[in-house]
Amino acid sequence: MPMKNVKIIGIIFFVALTLNTFSQQIKVVDYKGFEPYIQKDNDTTYIINFWATWCIPCVKELPEFEEVNSEYESEKFKMLLVSLDFKSQIESALIPFIEENNLQAEVILLSDPNSNEWINKINKTWSGAIPATIIYNKNFYYFHEGSMTKTDLEKILTKNLIR
Amino acid sequence: MNNIQTKGLLLTLIALFTLQFSYSQGYKVGDKASGFNLLNVDGNMVSDEQYADAKGFIVIFTCNHCPFSVAYEDRIIAIDKKYKKLGYPVIAINPNDSIEAPADSYSKMIIRSEEKGFTFPYLLDADQSLTKTYGATRTPHVFILKKNDNDLLVEYIGAIDDNHEDAAAVKKKFLEDAVDSLLKGDKPEVDFTKAIGCSVKFAKL
Structure with missing residues (x-):
């Protein structure tokens, strides 16, 4: 096999592998x-945001x-974006x-059709509309249905991060 | 307790009461509902009073842009066809502000209604007051109303069924079960459910 073909096959393999890793x-x-x-139940503060690509206010925030x-990368902090897009x-x-x-x-993608049961388990006050956000650590819990700004998030984080 | 403390306590109580009050907006099952008189996609006003023969209404807050609403369009048409003749017509109401959600403008509602061949009125709650009175927060959001003399009573609030993504995989048809119960003269066994949906887009002040 000529060297050129081997290279091309190599590149194709590499690209396929990368794409594959990404979707995983x-x-x-x-x-x-x-x-x-x-x-x-640890020292990390979590921001968990429920969103979807088709949700206008979600994409906006x-x-x-x-x-x-x-900004909070160096803190004990972790953000998780929970997509509710269709599987x-x-x-x-x-x-x-x-x-x-x-x-x-x-x-991550949360895909579970039985939302009538799990919405209440996430938060009893949640109607199921998105966006919705949970901010919590072992000492603190906050839930909000609706949009949040950077200022909102920072205010809550500054007060409640465990340093 | 001195005067300042008393005043402080009073203010706190008032604040708490106001908070409580603002959270309890919207209907609960068993409440009397206000009727509707809103602009339909055909240019006419549609009011509950025009339905002398109806036993009640399946009010569904829904819209064009929301994928959950779109996923349910065919099911809503089927529900209307089935229950209209039994006395429970579907009344679809778009609750969204068209500046916040341009795809839900009146002209786009007309287009969508024609594309899909909606068999039911598709009304615009232009000032969003009905949406707020009912307490609709997402689309689709169902309110089943039963006529009782001159009143409309809220009998069910919630989701259409338990699987938005796949109509073939539905196990519980919440809405249909509720209407079936009402038609038999019973109360719905399940009268409140939740579902993920698009938030109602309220106008920015």
Whole structure:
């Protein structure tokens, strides 16, 4: 086989492998698989944001969430973006969105049709509308249905981070 | 307790009461509902009073842009066809502000209604007051109303069924079960459910 062909095949393999690794990064969980994320009992403060690529106010607030994520990188802090996109649209909508917007916070997909049961388990006051956000650590818990700004997040973090 | 403390306590109580009050907006099952008189996609006003023969209404807050609403469009048409003749017509109401959600403007509602061949009125709650009175927070959001003499009673609030993504995988048809119970003269067994949905887009002040 000529050297050129080997190179091309090599590149194709490399690209395929990279793409494959990327799509594996979107973890898909049902409620049972998701529950541990909202029940951690340690020094880390978690911001858990429920969103979707088609949700206008979610997409609007994401850049501010991302800014907070990078600003608090050195703290005991972790941001998780829980996408409620349809499972069938991971490849067509979710991954392209993450790439285009260069999202740095971890994204997982919560796919569990029985939302009538798990919405209450996440928070009894939640109607199910998104965006919605949980901020918590072992000493503190906050839930908010609706948009949040960078200022909102910073205010809560500054007061409640465990340093 | 001195005067300042008393005043402070009083203010706190008032504040707490106001907070409580502002959280309890919207209907609960069993409440009397206000009727509707809103602009339909055909240019006419549609009011509950025009439905002399109806036993009640399946009011669904829904819209164009929300994928959950879109996923339910065919199911809503089927529900309307099935229950209209039994006395429970579907009344779809778009609760969204068209500046916040341009895809939900009146003209886009007309287009969507024609594309899908909606068999039910698709009304615009232009000032969003009905949406607030009912307490609709997401789309789709269902309120089943039963006529009782001159009143409309809220009998069910919540989701259409338990699987937005796959109509074929639905196990519980919350809405249909509730209407079936009402038609038999019973109270719905499940009268309140939740579902993920798009938030209602309220106008910015």
